[in-house]
Amino acid sequence: MNIGIIGLGNMGQMLVKGLCKSGMISPRDLIVYNRTAEKATALRQLYPFQVAECAQTVCQKADILFLCTKPLDMLPLLRELSLPPHLHLVSVAAGVSLADLESVHSGPVSKVIPTVTSEENRGVSLYMNNAKVTPSERAALLQLLEALGTVEEITEAAIETATILTSSAPGLIAGILEEFAQAAVRHTPELELDSARRMLVETMIGTSLLLERQGLGFDQLIERVATKGGITQEGLSVLGRTLPRAFDDLLHMTTEKHTLLKQLVRRQNDSHTSKTPTQKGESQ
Template identity: 35%
Template sequence: MKKIGFIGYGSMSRMIADKLLEQEKIADEMVLVSTRTNGEKTETLRKRYPNVSFQSPEELAKQCGLIFICVPPMAVKETLTKINPFLQENAHVVSIAAGMTLDRLHAWTNRQITRYIPTLTSETGIGISLVVHSERVAEDSKKRLEGYLSAFSKVKNICESDIDAASNLTSSSPGFIAAIFEEFAQSAVRNSSLTKEEAFEFLIHSLLGTGKLLLEKQMTFEETLQRVATKGGITAEGAEVIQNAMPGVFDELFARTGKKYAEIKEAVRP
């Protein structure tokens, strides 16, 4: 089987490697890691999986048929141009960086390229992996990659033009949801004698239960609201406040994040 390389060993890179190793989709001797920082996280990986090899980016490129580029967007060009002369002829390069279009990535290498947007929720085995393959990616390469990702997530192939908006709903949404419910909990504390810990506990269980209802009962958000909010009742009153206020908030969210994606694309020239 092809060896798998990870260039960069941050939060998402660790999640991908850990899930693949935990699910026994790959053996540790198949894994190579290149990282500028050696700390507690890499030491933990060494202890749990002693056959994982730590190499320079160039050496990793020589040995691996599938390579995950897990560096910040501004470091992608430097990384790809550095390893390009050493890549195997049929290498499959997977970039997880936001804002790095396939056209731009292909300006730095002519190998098979896939954009993959992971999500933190895949640490629990639940989440959507967004995937966009370039036309150069062979069917067996697509199948291999998607087989790996499906071990800990649901894989969705989407149009590249939709990837920024979709990323808001998958990769970024845990942060957005946390920000929303932090404010919800704080408001409960301000308007009652509940402690912050109690408010968090109540909301977390409500979030978990709502998610299970939506998935297991295949309910929509609208159906859930209808089940909970009796016409003229208390929940309906609160829901109306949210429905009046939130469209503008979320439109601004998409506008602001869209501007940030555009800034990243503009900053990184071919």
């Protein structure tokens, strides 16, 4: 199977590294195109994938195509391309719906929200597909996604909040840990910032292992750490007072951003369909 990737930024590179590292595919199964050719050249030293001279070549040669450009680059690029009707199109863009993708491709279409952690073959890929995706196309895609970590099938109604929990979360967790380290150093200047960061990273890895290998729930882990009447309990009550508001704000603001992005994508679509064929030709 030829796996096409257009766009070799964070997500395109994650797909190359994650899929190749998993051993599920050989780099030769990948055919890749990026606007900036140097990115492909550097990565190809490690994973000798096929490089296409243009995006159209990827469409012609691939059986499944991962489109990894930014949301607002996606539909304009797809309109420039001539997609073979059988091609299974997979978008990874936040804010681009299955309906948006169906407006540019009459064949099988899936939407995946991947995560940067899949570069290490862990993490959650969110997945949904349209009615044109056959059981064997779906199975082939799920096999690739399972090589990258775990897969959660999701609805359009839940995908935005789930995106924050799976796909934004690595960045958000890093942001939380940085604030934690900075606060520790503000509170205790004798502690070095890099030392505080190292302590938190190792502690986060240990915490993840306890949760995973011992199957502990968050509440069980808290019970093990927070000695009754002890120190951690004081910290937890501060979190209980302050964090609900912070996370409510975070989800509110990220939902607003999703809404804005969807409006911009829809506007791109509306302005395209309202143009006459002649005007369309002029704008290209």
